[in-house]
Amino acid sequence: MARMIGAEMFFETLIDEGIDVIFGIPGGYVLKVYDVMPKFTDRIKHVLTRHEQGATHMADGYARASGKPGVVLCTSGPAATNTVTGIATAQMDSSPIVVFTGQVPLPYLGSDAFQEADHIGITRPCTKHNYLVRKAIDLPKTMKEAFYIASSGRPSPVLVDMPKDVILGEDELIIPDEISLRGYNPPTKGDPKQIKKAVDMILKSKRPIIFGGGGIIHANATAELIEFAHRLEIPVTSTLMGLGAYPQDDPLYVHMLGMHGSYAANMAVHSSDLVISIGARFDDRATGGNFEEFSPNAEIIHIDIDPSTIDKNIVVHCPIIGHAKEVLKQLLEALPSKIDFDRSKWRRQINEWDKKHPMSYNQTEDKILTSFAIDTLSKITDDDAIIVSDVGQHQMWVAQFYKFNYPRTHITSGGLGTMGFGFPAGMGAKFACPDKQVVCVCGDGSFQMNMQELATAVEHKMDLKIMLLNNGHHGMVRQWQTMFFEGNYSASRFGVLPDFVMLAQSFGATGLRVDRPDQLEATLKEGLSTEGVVLMEIMVDCEELVYPMIAPGGAMSDMILGVSDVA
Amino acid sequence: MRHTISLFVDNESGVLSRVAGLFSARGFNIESLNVAETLDPDTSRITLVTTGDDFIIEQVIKRFNNMVNVIWVDDLTEETRVEREMILLRVEAKEKTRAEILRMADIFRAKVVDVGLETYTLELTGDKEKVNAFMELLEPMGIKEIARTGTVAMKRDTKNSNTGDSQ
Incomplete structure (x- = not known):
């Protein structure tokens, strides 16, 4: 048996686990870990981030894009507390990250x-x-154990605290x-009893709908879901976290449900007689928060x-505890070979809802609308590009207007809603998938929360694009102030903003700016085709509001569809 | 509703905070809590008594099941069970009341574990009702201090239910 110190065991175990990249910052109690690191950098890449929160979001983005756990290494105290926002973000969205922190020697604890x-x-x-x-x-x-716990069951973060004497200890x-x-x-x-019960419920349902969540993506269950939906001709809608789990080009797809979901999806869930939820947790943003009035005539399989x-x-009426991929396989096996159903009326109804109130915007010649900018981005990026959004209005427009056809191509902080997540998480996704096109879509507010990582991105010569939608405001805050606080725009406007183009240039990145709708596509195309880190600043209208919207605490059938609905 | 929950957990540092944390995160108070090693020295048994909404307690129990350090959890509330608590109670024992206190201790099968010039310290074991009744009766004499262990509980062995366990 080889004898070595804890710091060397750390890297040997990472290599054994198949980890090829870690995100971190050195400091006091982990200095020995960094001291031995050069012996291992031929097998493990270390990304020196500029802030531990950035490191944590990068590990998270890496995990979401690859399905493999993301790894963070940092020292104690402020470094460890800086990781907390990133850890909580990963936990809320079930992302497997493992954070290693240095700690004072055991006797000093x-x-x-x-x-x-x-x-x-x-x-x-x-x-x-x-x-x-x-x-x-x-x-x-x-x-x-930490890697096993983080990546099995419901994926989640795990933290391993390493006191200095453990790092130095020889064994x-x-x-x-x-x-x-x-x-x-x-x-x-x-x-199996619950599977049978679910099959009976499915066979008797006239208006079923699949309520797909992020769990389908974690379980890599897209193929099984497509087969299941097609076999029974069941429409599939998606939560924010489930986007990409089911191809949006598929005729059975009904676009996103929830607070800013489509009219068709929310009406379909509300009017359904059987909701089949897969890997979703019925949170208040997906259901509108009025749990009593949720899908009043439906039985629910969860x-x-x-x-x-x-x-x-x-x-729920029929809970099934299990891995989404396995359960879908079991359901497929349990279906009778011949099934009689007629979904024409139900599907026609959903199509009518969709035609009545489709996701739409009205772009004029004047100011660029964010919805239009996202729609344009969707048309000119690769089919399997990874789009990483931040948090706020632009995040909802990405969800509404970007077409996701593959799992792990839509990455966002859905549960915790962490502003500042998008850019570093996008970097993590690019480290996981270097051959894919990765675009970070950020607002001016959220980008400022982790923009220091521009240095990290340039240092690693990343081919990464940032679409920065600048409306000069905390846009979603402003929207709520417009709708629910009588237009009292308290502290939502930025008095000073950096010149983002010059900011990008100061880090050695490329900066572009556009403020005219007719030049948007050309600028985006130029940015996307320019090598390296490119920040494309899009000056957008701060008055555009995200619709439809279920007011907080409302029922899914109770949507505000546009300005005229706001009393 | 009052719930008595029994947990078998890894006998290691930090486990108790994990268990208690699920209650504090929901603003719930724990009425009593008892932790000690089981026959297996790697395992501790926690008996926890709390009062709260049944629905939320059910959620908390599911979360206990998710914890890596929790090996097994059971809500004993609906079960036929034995519940006991021990109390140490220091009561003023003046000339006039000393005999009365001893008589009461005898009726409740409490033991005198310490005698001071003007106090007795009594030890009593029983279910919550018995302990409370004992305290009520001694109250007029002047209870100076108490220490209670909190409830410990076990499911009854259904084959011998209600035998050999009279108080």
Whole structure:
């Protein structure tokens, strides 16, 4: 057995786990880890970020684009607390990241030593599990457990705290082949009795709809979902997190549901007699938040890997605990060979809703509308481009107007709604998929929250495009102030903004700007075809509002469809 | 509704905070909590009593099941179970009341574990009702201090239900 110190075990275990890139910043208690790192950089790339929050979002973006866990390495105290927003973001959207933090030596724990913070205590509520390692010999086993927990079951973040004496401690390297934890057995197959019950419900339904969520993407269950939907001719709608899980070009697709979802999708869910939810959790932004009036005439089948999501917001008639891919396979197997159904009336109804109030905008010659800009982007990017959005109005327009046909091509902070996520997460996605076109779509507000990572992107000569939609405001805040606060625009306008083009140039990136609708497409094409990091600043109308909208706490059938609906 | 929840957990640092954290995150109070090693030294048993909305308690129990350190969890509320609590109680024992206190201790099968010049310290085991009744009766004498263990509970062995367990 090879003897080595904890710092070397750290890299040996990462390599054993198949990790090829880590995101981090050196500092006090992890300096020894960084000291041994050059021996391993032929097998593991280290990305020196400019802020630990950036590192965490990069790891998250990497995980969402690749399905493999993203890894963060940083020191203790402020570095560890800087990762908390990124960890909570990953947890809310079920993204597998593993964060390694340095820590004061064990004897100093709890003594208010320099750069000491209680990482375990601080991250307990926002991780699936976390570890304080006490001996170097335990480090490889703990790391393997961390990766197993993060990436199995419902994917989630895990934090491993490494005191300095563990990093320096010398012992034998023992990497276990298999991990078994007596308190952790993630579900796989659904209960056959529930499968049978679900099939009976499906066969008797006249107006079924599939309510698809991010769980389909995590489970890589797109192929099974397509087969299931086609076999039974069931329309498929999607939550924000589920975009891309089902091809939007497919005739059975009904565009996104929820607070800013389509009229057709919300009406279809509201009028359905059977909602089949797969990998979704009925959160308030997907259902409008009026849980009592959710789909009043429907029975509900809820397929989820996490038992704690069952009956949390909506009481369901047939829960199936299991992995979406496995459960869909079981359902397909349990279907009779010949099924009689006639969906023509139901599908015609949905099409009529769609025709009545399609997603639309009215671009004039004057100011660029963000909806138009996103629609244009959708038309000129690669079919399988990865679009990473930030948080706010532009995020909703990306969801409404960008056509996603493949899983893992739409990445956004849906659950926590973390502004500043988009740009670093887009970098992470590009590290995961270097051969794909990656575009970060950001607002001026959200880009400013992590723009320091421009340096990291340029340093790594990334071929990454940033579409920055500048409306001079916190756009979604402004929208709510318009709609619900009598136009009292308190603190939503930026008094000063940087010159984003010059800002990009100062980092060594390319900057472009456009403010005329007729020049938008040409500018975007120029930006997308320019090598390297390119920031395209699009000056947009700050008065455009995202519609339709279910007012918070409203029912899905109760949508505000446009300006004329606002009292 | 009042719930008695039994958890088997890994016997290691931090597990109790994880369990308690699920309650504090929802603004719930834990009425009593007891933790000790089981026959297996790697495992601890937690008995937790809380009052709250049944729906939310059910969610909390599902979350317990998700925890890596929780091996097994059971809501004993609807089960036939044995529940006990121990109390140490220091009561003023003046000339006039000393005999009365001892008589009461005898009726409740409490033990005198410490005798001071003007106090008795009593030890009593029983279910919550018995402990409360004992305290009520001693109240007029002047209870100076108490320490309660909180409830510990076990499902009854259904084959021998209600035998050999009279108070």
